Amino acid sequence: MAFKNSNMSLISTRDRLSYSPPIGIYTGSGASHSWLWFVQILDRMGFYNVHFVDEKDILSNALEPLHVLLMSGGDTFAIAESLGAEGSDQLRHFIEGGGLYIGTCAGAYLPLKSSMDFLNQFNFINVKISNISRRLSEPERPLVQKVACSSYGCDFVYHVVREEVVLEMANGYQANGKKEMIAPLYGGPAMLPSRDIEPIATYQGFTKRTKFLVEKELAQKTLVGNIAVAKKSMGKGHLYIFGPHFEHPHYPTCNLFLAEIIRKKQNGRLCPIQKDFYGHSVKGETLRNFLRDLKREVSNSRIAVSGMSDFTISWLIGNKYYEPEKIQVFLEVLWKRLTYLESGGDGAFDLRDPHGMISRLKGITDVLRKTKKGIDRGETTNGLAEDLFLNLKKVTSDLLTVYFSRKRMESIRSQA
Amino acid sequence: MEYLSANKITIVDLGTSKTVQKELDEDLVKENIGGAGITATLYEEYQDEDPIILGTGLLTGTLAPASALGLITAKNPLTGKVCHAPFTLYGGVELKYSGFDYVVIKGKSQKPVYLWIHDGVADVHDAKDVWGKDVWSSTETIRELMGDQLIQVLAIGKAGESESDFAHVCINYWASGDRWGFGQLFGQKKLKLVALRGMSLLEIADAEGFVRECKELLSTIKKGPFAGKKGIGELTAAIGEDIGKWLEPIIHRHLSCFNTPVPTNTFVFLDEDPKLLKESEKKEPGFLLSDIYGLLGFKKLGLSAADACALLKECAKYGIDAVAVSELSQKAGKKKPDEIKKFFSGLKGALESLGKGKFSPWCPKFGLPANEWDRRQAVAYIFGIHPIFALMSPELSEEKLIELANLGTGLGFTSEILDKVIADISK
Numbered sequence: 001m002a003f004k005n006s007n008m009s010l011i012s013t014r015d016r017l018s019y020s021p022p023i024g025i026y027t028g029s030g031a032s033h034s035w036l037w038f039v040q041i042l043d044r045m046g047f048y049n050v051h052f053v054d055e056k057d058i059l060s061n062a063l064e065p066l067h068v069l070l071m072s073g074g075d076t077f078a079i080a081e082s083l084g085a086e087g088s089d090q091l092r093h094f095i096e097g098g099g100l101y102i103g104t105c106a107g108a109y110l111p112l113k114s115s116m117d118f119l120n121q122f123n124f125i126n127v128k129i130s131n132i133s134r135r136l137s138e139p140e141r142p143l144v145q146k147v148a149c150s151s152y153g154c155d156f157v158y159h160v161v162r163e164e165v166v167l168e169m170a171n172g173y174q175a176n177g178k179k180e181m182i183a184p185l186y187g188g189p190a191m192l193p194s195r196d197i198e199p200i201a202t203y204q205g206f207t208k209r210t211k212f213l214v215e216k217e218l219a220q221k222t223l224v225g226n227i228a229v230a231k232k233s234m235g236k237g238h239l240y241i242f243g244p245h246f247e248h249p250h251y252p253t254c255n256l257f258l259a260e261i262i263r264k265k266q267n268g269r270l271c272p273i274q275k276d277f278y279g280h281s282v283k284g285e286t287l288r289n290f291l292r293d294l295k296r297e298v299s300n301s302r303i304a305v306s307g308m309s310d311f312t313i314s315w316l317i318g319n320k321y322y323e324p325e326k327i328q329v330f331l332e333v334l335w336k337r338l339t340y341l342e343s344g345g346d347g348a349f350d351l352r353d354p355h356g357m358i359s360r361l362k363g364i365t366d367v368l369r370k371t372k373k374g375i376d377r378g379e380t381t382n383g384l385a386e387d388l389f390l391n392l393k394k395v396t397s398d399l400l401t402v403y404f405s406r407k408r409m410e411s412i413r414s415q416a
Numbered sequence: 417m418e419y420l421s422a423n424k425i426t427i428v429d430l431g432t433s434k435t436v437q438k439e440l441d442e443d444l445v446k447e448n449i450g451g452a453g454i455t456a457t458l459y460e461e462y463q464d465e466d467p468i469i470l471g472t473g474l475l476t477g478t479l480a481p482a483s484a485l486g487l488i489t490a491k492n493p494l495t496g497k498v499c500h501a502p503f504t505l506y507g508g509v510e511l512k513y514s515g516f517d518y519v520v521i522k523g524k525s526q527k528p529v530y531l532w533i534h535d536g537v538a539d540v541h542d543a544k545d546v547w548g549k550d551v552w553s554s555t556e557t558i559r560e561l562m563g564d565q566l567i568q569v570l571a572i573g574k575a576g577e578s579e580s581d582f583a584h585v586c587i588n589y590w591a592s593g594d595r596w597g598f599g600q601l602f603g604q605k606k607l608k609l610v611a612l613r614g615m616s617l618l619e620i621a622d623a624e625g626f627v628r629e630c631k632e633l634l635s636t637i638k639k640g641p642f643a644g645k646k647g648i649g650e651l652t653a654a655i656g657e658d659i660g661k662w663l664e665p666i667i668h669r670h671l672s673c674f675n676t677p678v679p680t681n682t683f684v685f686l687d688e689d690p691k692l693l694k695e696s697e698k699k700e701p702g703f704l705l706s707d708i709y710g711l712l713g714f715k716k717l718g719l720s721a722a723d724a725c726a727l728l729k730e731c732a733k734y735g736i737d738a739v740a741v742s743e744l745s746q747k748a749g750k751k752k753p754d755e756i757k758k759f760f761s762g763l764k765g766a767l768e769s770l771g772k773g774k775f776s777p778w779c780p781k782f783g784l785p786a787n788e789w790d791r792r793q794a795v796a797y798i799f800g801i802h803p804i805f806a807l808m809s810p811e812l813s814e815e816k817l818i819e820l821a822n823l824g825t826g827l828g829f830t831s832e833i834l835d836k837v838i839a840d841i842s843k
Binding site: 304 | 432535536537539560561562563564565566567613823
């Protein structure tokens with residue numbers, strides 16, 4: 001069995017891969033900001049063959065060349081609705097054809113059996129969850145309804161804790177040579193045993209950093225002993241489902257566990273890195289001006305969002321709440337990569353739409369400033385925020401595409 | 417330059433609206449340390465283009481106590497000498513973190529512009545939204561436009577726009593240490609303001625040693641004679657001017673500049689109850705006193721504390737040097753606030769209080785002989801230490817500052833190098 005009893009160390013440069021399987025990260029409708037955590041760990045561990053796909057890409061066969069699809073947190077309903085039946089077929093085809101699907105939080109709920117509209121097109125895994133209101137007693141239901149829950153037909157999916165939980169590895173799996181690990185939970189599922197899945201880890205308990213949203217007893221009843229991480233084989237491929245966010249960059253043991261799954265996906269097969277070409281090669285003065293323009297706009301956005309740091313506002317977009325801190329996560333990812341791109345010397349960059357990228361960033365700065373003014377005046381800013389997150393996802397994935405392309409080229413050069 | 421530095425200088429040509437960036441050469445730092453040592457060198461390099469140099473000291477923006485100083489170096493329009501003026505509060509720190517250690521502003525713009533310096537980017541913008549506005553309104557406009565209240569603004573008001581001899585470069589809404597009429601230079605260049613904001617980080621050569629030394633130094637300072645002292649009243653008392661009873665009724669709170677152990681500024685409420693504990697809902701409840709001689713000048717005219725502070729507020733809005741206003745008002749026999757305010761426009765005359773040296777007389781002498789005061793100011797302007805606090809705190813000795821500079825940069829500065837830099841900038 002893959003990586004059972006393997007002695008995994010924490011992330012270090014020696015974990016970097018010479019070759020990397022083509023990995024897709026879903027950034028489309030319903031994806032929140034946690035896909036950026038995947039970006040960080042892939043980058044840190046040397047997986048540079050990274051691509052970003054939204055629902056339109058998936059419907060246009062973008063999964064075809066990929067070996068791995070990473071589906072992170074967000075609004076499961078919105079993801080399911082945007083992908084629809086056709087997207088579900090694409091996903092099924094991808095997995096059955098040998099693809100690896102890794103879903104965390106919303107990405108974990110997506111393939112689970114459901115009778116809800118849109119979600120019922122993704123019944124890939126026959127498993128029930130424990131954090132659903134039908135499993136609560138009558139007196140317990142209102143207690144949970146008051147805190148964190150999402151409507152689910154006549155029922156609701158509820159969340160009992162945030163931050164850290166303790167997991168116990170199952171079926172001989174180990175994490176960094178140990179049978180226990182700590183992982184962050186932000187609304188992901190707890191699954192009941194099922195013949196359809198192989199449990200990899202179960203919820204075992206809590207730490208001092210666990211934030212209880214309900215009484216501890218109810219949290220224990222909902223989580224402890226139930227399945228946190230599971231695997232299912234489908235055709236030639238596999239689905240790995242994570243309730244906790246194993247991609248969270250503050251949890252290197254979790255990150256390494258994920259990386260090991262991706263690494264094993266190669267099955268010893270090397271995946272040669274190919275050069276991308278988007279048809280617009282820029283270099284020299286044009287490149288320097290482009291990077292300076294990018295920097296100017298990312299900086300303007302960073303400054304505008306830092307002006308919101310005292311706000312306690314959140315925006316409900318679909319079924320998911322977004323706060324100004326999430327904007328900062330996008331902008332910091334952009335800023336760090338820009339710094340790297342700036343230090344790239346005089347080489348050429350292949351860019352899909354450099355002017356579009358700059359103009360989108362200017363638009364983001366503009367919307368951020370309008371949003372702040374709107375909040376100051378007590379106006380509703382949900383529409384602005386919706387537009388903002390949409391554009392942030394687009395511009396971030398565009399820049400990261402350039403970034404990973406650059407990293408791959410460097411990797412090729414260093415191996416030549 | 418790897419440590420305690422953004423490693424960049426930007427050269428802004430207002431004639432073309434173009435900006436160029438250069439690396440901060442480590443040799444330049446080794447020879448001139450920082451602050452006035454380097455702004456003076458840059459002034460010489462660009463002197464044919466009538467530059468204004470903005471800079472930070474080597475330790476500005478670090479954990480070093482009172483490392484709050486930013487400075488403007490330019491030719492004093494009143495004396496023709498190259499001089500240095502301080503700006504404190506959070507201006508120096510924000511410049512350091514904006515991605516540039518030094519900014520050279522050369523040439524003249526044809527139309528009013530402002531400079532937006534942020535995260536290693538320097539942009540020249542059309543100033544149509546702020547030209548003609550007073551300092552307060554300009555600061556407010558820029559902060560709203562950019563969406564951040566933490567932006568630090570060096571701005572001129574109507575005095576600068578009309579190129580008054582006593583035009584003052586303000587910091588945000590308040591008076592800075594510009595006693596040289598540098599606001600006139602801004603006006604001549606059609607430069608309305610410089611807005612600063614940055615979120616970069618500084619690297620430290622020996623981070624552990626540097627932090628340890630800073631903590632020890634701070635602990636020693638806290639046991640010193642100024643421990644527990646607060647506000648502008650203590651500073652005036654130290655130069656023999658007791659304003660305690662006069663000012664006390666309108667004091668709301670005292671404020672420190674960045675990382676400065678003693679709050680040297682006092683906020684007075686003019687349009688609000690000074691005893692109010694919650695945040696005032698009034699848009700302009702009062703004024704931040706940071707100019708000792710401006711305050712004393714109006715007191716000497718026989719004004720009440722409230723009238724004196726209200727006039728200081730008007731001076732700041734107009735962007736005019738309050739010391740010049742008070743001295744020339746005295747000479748002209750004007751003693752009523754309204755007539756003094758009308759006097760701002762077209763203010764002319766010779767000042768007895770005009771500084772003769774290189775460093776702004778904004779900072780009191782505290783009884784020190786002129787040569788000692790000059791040396792201590794030079795040290796503060798080189799390392800980026802608040803010039804008033806540098807005089808208040810013997811604990812921040814030259815040896816300690818050199819030691820911190822060496823821990824921070826690993827460059828091996830010596831007292832001989834410091835002596836040479838001081839001699840160079842004092843010429």
